[in-house]
Amino acid sequence: MPPYVFFEKQFMPLENAKIGVLTHALHxxxxxxxxxxxxxxxxxxxxxxxxxxxxxxxLLNGCRLLKIELPYSxxxxxxxxxxxxxxxxxxxxxxxRPLAYKSSQSIxxxxxxxxxELLIVATTLGSYxxxxxxxxxxxxxxxxxxxxxxxRGKISGIYVxxxxxxxxxxxxxxxxxxxxxxxxxxxxxSGENIFxxxxxxxxxxxxPDNILIGITRNSVIELAKKELGxxxxxxxxxxxxxxxxxxxxxxxxxTHIAPIxxxxxxxxxxxxxxxxxxxxxxxxxxxxxxxxxxYNKWYxxxxx
Ligand SMILES: Cc1ncc(COP(=O)(O)O)c(C=O)c1O
Numbered sequence: 001m002p003p004y005v006f007f008e009k010q011f012m013p014l015e016n017a018k019i020g021v022l023t024h025a026l027h028x029x030x031x032x033x034x035x036x037x038x039x040x041x042x043x044x045x046x047x048x049x050x051x052x053x054x055x056x057x058x059l060l061n062g063c064r065l066l067k068i069e070l071p072y073s074x075x076x077x078x079x080x081x082x083x084x085x086x087x088x089x090x091x092x093x094x095x096x097r098p099l100a101y102k103s104s105q106s107i108x109x110x111x112x113x114x115x116x117e118l119l120i121v122a123t124t125l126g127s128y129x130x131x132x133x134x135x136x137x138x139x140x141x142x143x144x145x146x147x148x149x150x151x152r153g154k155i156s157g158i159y160v161x162x163x164x165x166x167x168x169x170x171x172x173x174x175x176x177x178x179x180x181x182x183x184x185x186x187x188x189x190s191g192e193n194i195f196x197x198x199x200x201x202x203x204x205x206x207x208p209d210n211i212l213i214g215i216t217r218n219s220v221i222e223l224a225k226k227e228l229g230x231x232x233x234x235x236x237x238x239x240x241x242x243x244x245x246x247x248x249x250x251x252x253x254x255t256h257i258a259p260i261x262x263x264x265x266x267x268x269x270x271x272x273x274x275x276x277x278x279x280x281x282x283x284x285x286x287x288x289x290x291x292x293x294x295y296n297k298w299y300x301x302x303x304x
Contacts, residue, residue, distance in 0.1 A: 004084055004088045005084070005121045006120040006121075008117060008119075011087055023105060024102035024114055025101035028109055029159075030101065030156070031066070031099055031101035032099075032153055032155045033062075033156060034096075035055075036055045036097075036098070037095055038050070038085065038090070038093065040092050041289045044290070048301055048302075049081070049302060050253075050298060051298045052096075055253075056074045058154060059098055063100050068101070068116045070100055070118050077118075081120060082300070085302050091304050093124060093125070094122050094124060095125035096120065099119050099121075101156070102114045127256075128191070128252070128258075129258050131258070132258075132273075134250065134260045134262075135263075136176050136189070137263070139165040139169065141161060141165045141179060142179060143179040143188065144158050145181065154212060162179075169190070176250065176258075177190050178194060181210045188211045192251060193212070194242075194249075195232075196242055196245035196247070196248050197274060197276045198245050199246070201232070202221070202224055202232040203232070203235060203241075204221075205234070205237055214252060216253055216255075220251050220257065224276075247259070247269050248260040249277045249280075256281070257284050259281070
């Protein structure tokens with residue numbers, strides 16, 4: 001079956017969906033998006049779409065920040081997504097990318113007085129960082145501040161900040177960048193939240209350090225507490241605290257849980273996957289396939 005897309009209020013083959021060259025969002029980054037994973041369970045022959053309602057809640061919050069009015073509720077968006085998967089017939093892991101955007105064919109920087117559209121596309125996506133142990137650098141770029149672009153929205157324009165940091169990191173031989181906030185605290189990766197393990201407790205930066213409030217971050221906090229009895233403290237973290245942490249890892253929908261073994265050419269902990277990181281990875285990788293009824297609130301099942 002050809003991949004389908006929901007575009008300009010209808011479903012169509014991906015190849016037929018075309019954006020006009022004057023589309024406002026293309027020029028000015030006036031859009032927000034989500035990344036949602038559907039995880040294939042070959043035993044049950046079904047896809048578990050993980051925390052789809054939470055992703056669409058964050059998308060609609062982003063729309064409020066950008067004055068994008070859409071005629072869809074969270075339930076409508078979930079329904080459209082299921083319909084899209086139905087038409088596309090995936091029987092493997094899928095990555096769902098909704099994008100709400102300023103669609104007017106119009107020159108002029110602003111948010112008001114413009115038309116809005118929504119598209120949803122689904123594709124396959126393997127391991128995002130492509131490594132099971134990640135080497136990082138501290139970026140020379142600082143994470144956008146809420147006084148510049150609202151960091152709690154997954155806003156397209158913000159990703160120029162992420163792209164600058166990611167390319168700098170890779171061109172310098174690292175796998176990923178860690179961005180500091182403008183006041184010098186650890187914020188997050190270019191597309192992931194970050195955790196440190198210090199003396200058996202998880203530590204992760206709070207919202208005022210301009211993180212995207214990650215859904216994986218939230219899942220990991222809950223799983224750590226309920227399944228491993230490990231607490232999380234949300235507090236500002238200094239760069240050098242990461243160097244001295246027992247373990248560090250990234251979290252994200254695309255990334256899952258990625259162990260960080262090196263930062264700025266310093267070995268973190270033993271230089272291998274730490275105990276708590278490894279336990280969380282095993283738990284998380286099972287839970288996201290829909291295997292644990294305790295977490296039914298996170299699951300939307302779909303059978304092709
Ligand atoms: C900048 C940034 N931070 C954090 C995350 C992690 O968020 P989530 O776990 O909701 O995917 C992402 C990915 O969406 C991201 O792009």
